[in-house]
Amino acid sequence: MKVRVLGCHGGELPGHKTTCFLLDETLCIDAGAITSTLELDEILRIDDIFLTHSHFDHVKDVPLMTDLLVGKRHKPVVVHGAPETMEAMDKDVFNNRVWPDFRVIPTKEDPVVAFDAIPVRKPVICQGHKIRAIPVRHPVHSVGYIIESDRSAIAFSGDTGPTDELWREINATPNVKAVFVELSFPSSQQWLADVSGHLTPRTVMSELDKLDRRGARIYLYHLKPSTVSEVKAEIAALERDYLQICELEDVYTF
Numbered sequence: 071m072k073v074r075v076l077g078c079h080g081g082e083l084p085g086h087k088t089t090c091f092l093l094d095e096t097l098c099i100d101a102g103a104i105t106s107t108l109e110l111d112e113i114l115r116i117d118d119i120f121l122t123h124s125h126f127d128h129v130k131d132v133p134l135m136t137d138l139l140v141g142k143r144h145k146p147v148v149v150h151g152a153p154e155t156m157e158a159m160d161k162d163v164f165n166n167r168v169w170p171d172f173r174v175i176p177t178k179e180d181p182v183v184a185f186d187a188i189p190v191r192k193p194v195i196c197q198g199h200k201i202r203a204i205p206v207r208h209p210v211h212s213v214g215y216i217i218e219s220d221r222s223a224i225a226f227s228g229d230t231g232p233t234d235e236l237w238r239e240i241n242a243t244p245n246v247k248a249v250f251v252e253l254s255f256p257s258s259q260q261w262l263a264d265v266s267g268h269l270t271p272r273t274v275m276s277e278l279d280k281l282d283r284r285g286a287r288i289y290l291y292h293l294k295p296s297t298v299s300e301v302k303a304e305i306a307a308l309e310r311d312y313l314q315i316c317e318l319e320d321v322y323t324f
């Protein structure tokens with residue numbers, strides 16, 4: 071599996087883009103940085119998008135990309151997510167007020183986008199991967215994803231505060247090579263992380279105590295742009311060689 075980091079921040083400023091990982095050029099985890107990063111021919115190759123939750127920084131490029139697809143693809147881009155997330159996409163985004171309902175554009179029979187509400191905890195097969203959505207802790211319904219392919223597995227935490235089930239599921243998954251873990255605020259803003267369902271370096275480390283790492287690398291993402299340097303200094307001071315903060319346009323192969 072090849073993972074390209076299109077967006078790895080918890081907000082936007084020049085040089086900072088919201089959460090979006092591209093797997094093998096055809097599948098996205100979250101949709102925070104598709105249209106601001108990829109050329110049209112690259113966007114046209116994306117067949118599936120898995121959303122972790124409905125917050126704007128994770129879904130915003132779903133509506134923006136649909137506009138580009140009309141007349142350019144022969145099948146819809148399928149947007150997958152937990153039922154609560156897809157309900158928000160239905161009622162709050164593609165509602166013909168915030169954005170046109172591109173599920174019937176250009177025609178109902180041949181639209182540019184389709185929604186797929188997936189069950190949590192039960193694996194779905196997509197593009198040859200076995201993908202499981204595991205509920206995590208956030209003010210809205212939010213999931214992490216465990217993605218298994220032939221030789222390796224990777225996991226994404228989604229936006230979450232301290233949680234348990236995701237770690238148990240990762241621990242029971244063979245061949246985990248990488249875990250992408252959200253890290254939003256510096257430890258000096260622990261109170262803010264706690265009320266908003268996010269992690270700081272302090273709680274990332276206590277969460278990682280629950281992980282049977284087995285040599286997997288830990289990639290940290292979702293840093294808030296206004297406190298990136300403070301968070302990076304805290305992580306550097308920990309001196310853990312398995313911890314790595316994602317940077318835009320990083321590419322990892324597992």
Ligand SMILES: [Zn+2]
Pocket residue numbers: 080089125127128229292
């Ligand atoms: Zn977020």
Ligand SMILES: [Zn+2]
Pocket residue numbers: 123125208229
């Ligand atoms: Zn969120």
